[in-house]
Amino acid sequence: MISNFPPGFIMIIGALLIPFLPHIIRQIYMMILVLISAYSLTLGFGIHSTINVMGFDFILFQSDSLTLPFAIIFHIAAALNVIYGAHEKQWKQHVSIMSYSGAAIAAVHAGDLFTLFVWWEATAFTSVFLILAGNTYRSYRSAFRYILIQVTSGMFLLAGAIILLINDGSALLTKFDINSLYGQLIFIAFGIKAAFPLLNGWLQDSYPEASEIGTVALSTFTTKLAIFCFAKCFAGTELLIVIGAIMTFYPIFFAVIENDLRRVLTYSLNNQLGFMIVAIGIGTELAINGAVAHAFAHILYKGLLFMGMGAVLYRVGTCKASELGGLFRYMPITAVCTIIGAISISAFPLFSGFVAKSLIMSALGKEGLVLVYFMLLFASAGVLHHSGIKIPFFAFFAHESGIKTKEAPLNMIIAMIIASALCILIGIFPSTFYQILPYEINYQPYDFSHVVGQLQLLTFAAFAFICLWHFKIYPPELNSTVLNSDWVYRKMIPGVLIPLLKLVERMNQKFEEVIMISFSRTKIFLSNTMLKNKVFDREVGSDTLIVIQIFTVFLILIFIGQFFYK
């Protein structure tokens, strides 16, 4: 019975009990929920549960070779989140994280667009509380923007689903044509959640405003759910290669100048999504394997980096590069784990990033996409710069900040050590890791050319950073806000719209005044002349005048209308 339950569903239902449990028992209970949910994965591939509502079959639980790796990593991430958040005594965030993880896992197993839509919105409504948990005025406002944008994405998805249902009579989650209207609507819906260029503002706006536990959970699910959906519905769409290449490219520059280290990580997250989107755009078996492998590895090392920065935020109360530094002495374990995450994301051999990214780079090389290949290679050097060096360097080394603190709580350390171990294990045993990928694969990432090429690229990029820092060319980090695409709706639109509305209002007032004055003056003038000449008596005169005026307006309208009609 339990195994026929859609995975994740039990987590959402079970989350309702969390407020009534005492602290430690609550953590054990949440772990059990994750395990029960994971048990459903043993059921094998196929459609396992459907429900008929109003004549429509909702496919709640469908699994195949693509859903499995995402389901596995989502469960691992959910379990890590439970451990990482164990010090938090309040129940609110735990309910949010458990139901959010559950919704994302359930979304992966949806077999039709309407079921997906329900979970798609559920991920938005459950996760917004994590941003509110940031507990500042900024996070409160940011949460509102976040929910508005997530719901907009859901509306696009719903519109696409309805059009598809009317056209084809079914809304199964299969491959869609980008040239059709419903395809485009669904593409935009996925694109918003995957933080496409210019649609990415919400990501950098909201994630860094969430609580230290919240950001770790947020970084895992929403964007990777979108990646899963793209892999399922738009694999091989060439447009994705272009979009993905731009995505890997431009967040680098923002990450370099950003001061808030968690915000740097969101830019880096955006850049990593680009790699996956490019791979999905290529669409070959090797490339899809690369995208899935990268998503899998990425969730672990990105989660690890957010955990490290979350621990710093929890202990120090800030994540700003300009205020941090020299924490290595006080938080050595956090520092080492963060460095492992940084090495993994930079794709050093023997770490998870390398075995995942190599697949994508090889797929690009095989397809002969030279320009995109070099854009991604450039981005790889960029990843080293902003995630590999900047994050650990400014937090734990750089200058002495004078902050005295202590090591992160034990539960955080355990979560970070597990994530670090997984990053290393994946890097050391790639063939075991490759077995969970959707397509069979015979690939060896550790050949001489790959390893030496990658090591040269990374050490020399690191050396460049060292030179810049050593010779004091690197400018100091400043307390600042870096403008991003959310500037459009946070500053530009209000900046233009509010004065424009005021102008329209003033013009309307003026217009009314002019009309009123001219009407009353003509009335006085005509009635005076008519009365003097005794054409009409007074009463009838003014009534007739109104009729004449209306008639004149009509005449003018007809006269103007003729021009337009022609």
Add this chain to the structure above:
Amino acid sequence: MKALIKKFGKINSSVLLLCIIFLVLELIGHRHGETSIEDFTFFPAFFGFLSCIIIFKIGVSLRSFLMKDEDYYDK
């Protein structure tokens, strides 16, 4: 050698040493890339170094018009 380590710091000098080791490795074995451009000797090294400098340069030049006060949105 000692003077270099003293002047440049232990970690920095070891990164430099690693750079040299990986260059030498290429000379010993035969490295080939995914694309023919990559086959040039020491290509990844040049590419990595230059990319990092370019990223830094563009990033710093963006500071002038993308960087605002911390309370820019709160005003």
